[in-house]
């Protein structure tokens with residue numbers, strides 16, 4: 204299958220990946236920088252210009268990665284797991300495992316990225332100054348990197364979601380009012396204002412200044428910011444509603460395990476079809492050995508079903524991801540998505556005490572959300 208994301212490696216448990224759309228930016232920087240350099244420094248040889256552009260593009264790439272690592276390492280230090288850093292057409296994104304619990308965490312995580320970019324800008328500008336007397340291409344490259352990191356830092360400090368400044372703004376309002384929701388509303392609103400202003404700037408550029416490509420680019424960024432601001436807002440509302448719902452509220456504690464020696468044929472005829480279920484635990488009430496699902500038996504030709512015990516095709520407990528009774532619903536859903544399993548056993552210490560099926564989970568969630576009192 205065609206992959207749109209390339210994994211570069213792992214750092215402190217964070218998956219570092221590049222989305223295919225990043226290549227567009229990379230190519231764009233490479234081409235525009237090479238041509239600009241050749242135009243400004245006609246005395247340079249072609250390969251000097253191209254190599255300088257290539258070095259600059261790669262260092263820019265590393266700068267964005269460093270910015271995201273800034274966010275991520277502070278998040279990890281504050282107990283918030285980071286799954287991945289993805290570089291894509293509009294920059295980078297660190298995927299945090301959960302929302303901040305307090306405005307202080309939110310502030311420190313948000314500010315870390317721009318601080319890294321400001322720091323890099325200072326270092327690159329100093330290097331540009333140092334190299335200028337004897338190595339012009341290096342000085343030019345460092346100068347460009349210094350300016351672009353400064354732009355990244357300043358642009359990110361605009362107070363609207365999903366920009367870092369939006370998160371700082373959110374933290375400030377949260378801290379000031381003590382209300383996480385007011386913070387998010389303000390930051391989402393800020394994000395909309397930023398996005399609509401950029402739309403206007405993009406239109407102005409395209410229609411009146413004749414800068415069609417630049418204008419279009421700004422409009423694309425505005426559209427992305429607007430979408431993300433709304434996603435952030437909705438995600439937050441949903442998370443707020445899910446707070447406090449745990450695996451134990453959604454699990455089925457009637458295990459009905461089937462005996463490991465049961466043939467697939469018997470399971471299908473006597474359990475699966477009559478109960479219209481898609482999966483079953485295998486074992487007995489005292490010990491569960493694994494889980495069998497519809498997709499497990501698809502691998503076996505129906506002619507062999509009468510002679511194949513379920514224990515032979517099931518997924519053993521040791522290979523299943525499990526959750527604890529107090530695991531939050533958000534993590535339950537994440538585990539299901541990550542593993543591709545629609546059923547998760549619920550373990551208390553070393554014993555399976557229940558299991559969660561995706562369909563049942565969604566129904567249970569609906570009931571929970573409809574019946575629990577709205578927190579204010």
Ligand SMILES: [Zn+2]
Nearest residue numbers: 316317359367
């Ligand atoms: Zn950032």
